Structures are given as C-alpha cells and as structure tokens.
Amino acid sequence: MLSRPFAALSMLLVAAGSALAHHSTANFDSDKTTTVTGIVSYVSFTNPHSFFDMDVAGADGTKQYKVFATSKVALLRYGWRPDSVKPGDRITIEGRPDRTDSTQLYMLRITFADGSVWSRDEILQ
Amino acid sequence: MIRGAVVPTLKAALALSAVLMSALAAAAPSPPVDFTGVWMPTALGPDGNRNRTWPAMPPMLPAVQKAYDEYRVRADADPEEYDNARSCLPYIMPRPMLVVAQYPLEIQQTSDRLTMIFELHNDVRRIYLDGRTPPSGLRPTWMGYSVGHWEGDTLIVRTTSVRDGTVDQPHGPRLTLTERFRLVRDKDGQTMLEDEITVDDPATYTAPFTARNYFRQRPGVEIGEYFCSEDLWQQNLSGNTTKIPWRNN
Numbered sequence: 001m002l003s004r005p006f007a008a009l010s011m012l013l014v015a016a017g018s019a020l021a022h023h024s025t026a027n028f029d030s031d032k033t034t035t036v037t038g039i040v041s042y043v044s045f046t047n048p049h050s051f052f053d054m055d056v057a058g059a060d061g062t063k064q065y066k067v068f069a070t071s072k073v074a075l076l077r078y079g080w081r082p083d084s085v086k087p088g089d090r091i092t093i094e095g096r097p098d099r100t101d102s103t104q105l106y107m108l109r110i111t112f113a114d115g116s117v118w119s120r121d122e123i124l125q
Numbered sequence: 126m127i128r129g130a131v132v133p134t135l136k137a138a139l140a141l142s143a144v145l146m147s148a149l150a151a152a153a154p155s156p157p158v159d160f161t162g163v164w165m166p167t168a169l170g171p172d173g174n175r176n177r178t179w180p181a182m183p184p185m186l187p188a189v190q191k192a193y194d195e196y197r198v199r200a201d202a203d204p205e206e207y208d209n210a211r212s213c214l215p216y217i218m219p220r221p222m223l224v225v226a227q228y229p230l231e232i233q234q235t236s237d238r239l240t241m242i243f244e245l246h247n248d249v250r251r252i253y254l255d256g257r258t259p260p261s262g263l264r265p266t267w268m269g270y271s272v273g274h275w276e277g278d279t280l281i282v283r284t285t286s287v288r289d290g291t292v293d294q295p296h297g298p299r300l301t302l303t304e305r306f307r308l309v310r311d312k313d314g315q316t317m318l319e320d321e322i323t324v325d326d327p328a329t330y331t332a333p334f335t336a337r338n339y340f341r342q343r344p345g346v347e348i349g350e351y352f353c354s355e356d357l358w359q360q361n362l363s364g365n366t367t368k369i370p371w372r373n374n
C-alpha cells in the first residue's frame with residue numbers, strides 16, 4: 001500500500017521520542033506495548049499530529065481507542081497517502097499506551113486493511 | 126550659458142558613476158559557497174555518533190534559574206497545557222535550527238540574502254548578506270534579525286532582537302546568536318551542512334555556550350505544508366467532537 005520513495009530517509013531520522021518533539025510523549029508509557037485490532041471510525045490525517053479513532057471489541061464490550069501518529073506532512077514523506085487509513089477499515093495497531101488512559105495509544109506499527117505493514121521503527125534509526 | 130555647461134557635466138558624472146557602480150558590482154566577490162537546496166537535519170553527526178545538538182549548558186544566573194524552576198514545576202505538572210502544539214506557535218530562535226527530527230528546511234541563497242523556508246510551522250528566516258547593520262528600535266521577533274557575511278568558506282550570521290520565551294533554553298532580550306555555517310565532510314566523505322551556534326546572553330547565563338546541528342542535502346525532498354491546526358478544522362468539517370489531547374477542545 002505504501003510507496004517508499006525515500007527509503008534513504010531511514011538514515012536521517014532521529015532519536016526515538018523526538019518525532020513528536022514538539023508534543024510531549026511523556027504521557028505514553030515507553031515500557032509497555034499494546035496491540036489492538038478494530039474498525040476505524042474517524043481519521044484525522046492532519047498536522048500537527050494525525051490520529052484515528054477505532055472501535056475495538058472485547059470481552060467487556062466495544063471500546064473506542066484513539067491512536068496517535070506523527071504529522072501528516074511527515075507521514076506523506078514516508079509513503080502514506082490520505083486514504084491509507086479510512087473509516088470502516090479493519091486495522092491492527094501496536095502502540096505505547098497512555099499512562100492514565102489505556103485506550104489511547106501512540107502508534108509504533110500498523111497493519112493496514114490490505115494486510116501491509118508500516119513500522120515507525122523503520123524511520124527512527 | 127552656465128546651465129548649458131552644467132547639464133552635460135552632470136550627465137557625464139552620472140555616466141561615470143554608473144560605470145563605476147557596475148565595475149564595483151562586477152568586482153564584488155560572488156558567494157564562495159552556495160547552500161541553496163533542501164536540507165534535512167540528521168540523527169547522526171559527521172562522526173557517525175548520535176547528533177546531540179545541545180551541550181551541557183552553563184549555569185543560569187540565580188534569578189533566572191529561580192524563575193525557570195518555577196516555570197518547570199507548572200509545565201511538568203501539565204505538559205499538554207504547556208505544549209506548543211496546543212498553541213501552534215512556532216519555535217523561537219535558535220530552536221528552529223536545532224530541530225533534529227524529520228522536518229526539512231529549504232535554503233535559497235543569492236548574493237545579498239539567504240532565505241530559509243522551514244517545513245515545520247511554515248517558518249521563514251531571512252538572513253541579510255548585503256552588509257547592512259540591524260536597524261535601531263527593532264521589536265523582538267520569533268526569528269530575530271539576522272545579518273551575515275562570509276569569512277572564507279564560512280558564513281557568519283549574527284542574530285539579535287529575538288523575543289524571549291523559549292521554553293527549554295530560556296533567554297532574555299539581549300541574546301546574541303552567532304552562527305557559523307559551513308560545509309563539512311562526514312566520516313564517509315559525504316557533504317553535510319554544519320551550523321555552529323554560540324549563544325551569548327549574559328543576562329541569562331553565566332557564560333556563552335555553543336550548540337551544533339548538522340544537515341544533509343536531500344535533492345528528492347520537497348518542503349511540504351505544515352498548517353498546525355488542521356486537526357481542529359477537520360473536526361469542524363466532519364462534526365467529530367472527540368477530545369484531542371493536545372487541544373483544549
């Protein structure tokens with residue numbers, strides 16, 4: 001799904017955590033990883049940050065998760081497109097949970113509806 | 126009769142001055158280095174090690190330190206409230222030069238000006254190379270007022286009139302930044318742009334200190350748009366009203 005015109009960018013980018021340098025990531029627990037699969041209900045492919053809302057079915061009912069990612073302008077450079085994630089898509093997110101609200105995740109890795117994968121690790125060497 | 130003599134003399138003088146001006150212009154040395162292009166800040170410095178832009182900073186003066194400590198208590202208690210993503214305000218110099226993540230800047234250089242177009246916050250920085258001195262009575266701005274000149278292959282840029290308020294690196298209105306821009310080679314022989322920034326603010330710090338950042342030219346990269354309130358606008362368009370943590374909504 002994602003073109004990779006700037007694979008060389010992996011050389012360039014920065015210490016983990018600084019991709020959101022102008023927005024605090026202290027609220028996300030860097031010691032924990034949560035993986036959820038659900039249906040996207042809202043996509044904000046935007047600056048200064050992108051986020052998705054997704055409905056995740058569990059034993060105690062359906063919860064809405066909010067998934068944060070970096071800016072639109074940066075994701076576009078990494079090969080994302082405005083419709084890479086759409087409402088109705090079934091996606092899987094691996095992310096760092098918020099320390100006080102476990103339904104908020106900072107995205108590390110996404111499996112798109114078509115099964116392809118994008119990982120933040122690839123850009124943070 | 127006299128008037129008739131004066132006019133040709135004036136004309137001759139004007140013609141002579143025009144010749145002199147063009148001769149001077151031709152004699153003016155062209156810039157020794159052209160930094161024009163799109164540059165991406167790097168994670169790794171020229172030695173291949175992690176690029177640490179800020180050095181250990183000298184102590185602040187006691188009164189500044191006290192005010193800064195009080196600020197930190199407030200900011201650390203509510204990082205989102207104090208996050209500039211909430212306000213969408215740009216960075217204050219020298220921070221735009223010390224970004225190390227994923228946002229390129231474009232340099233356009235002519236003989237009398239160097240313009241930096243930053244993707245992050247759509248910022249623009251103008252560095253005047255025409256020999257001017259900063260006008261008196263400037264009001265402080267986020268980018269400050271920058272004038273530069275060449276010393277060999279190094280562009281020396283002096284920036285004053287920077288507004289206060291930088292969060293992580295406080296400074297006062299008498300801050301002077303001296304930057305040295307030059308091309309360097311990394312350990313593999315590849316070209317990098319080095320910006321060495323000396324921060325001199327005797328009203329804030331007990332001594333000057335120097336920070337560095339490095340950039341690689343990326344011919345395939347274009348500067349994108351970064352309008353910092355798209356998330357709010359999209360909510361207006363869509364009717365979505367969920368809380369965005371970095372906003373007050």
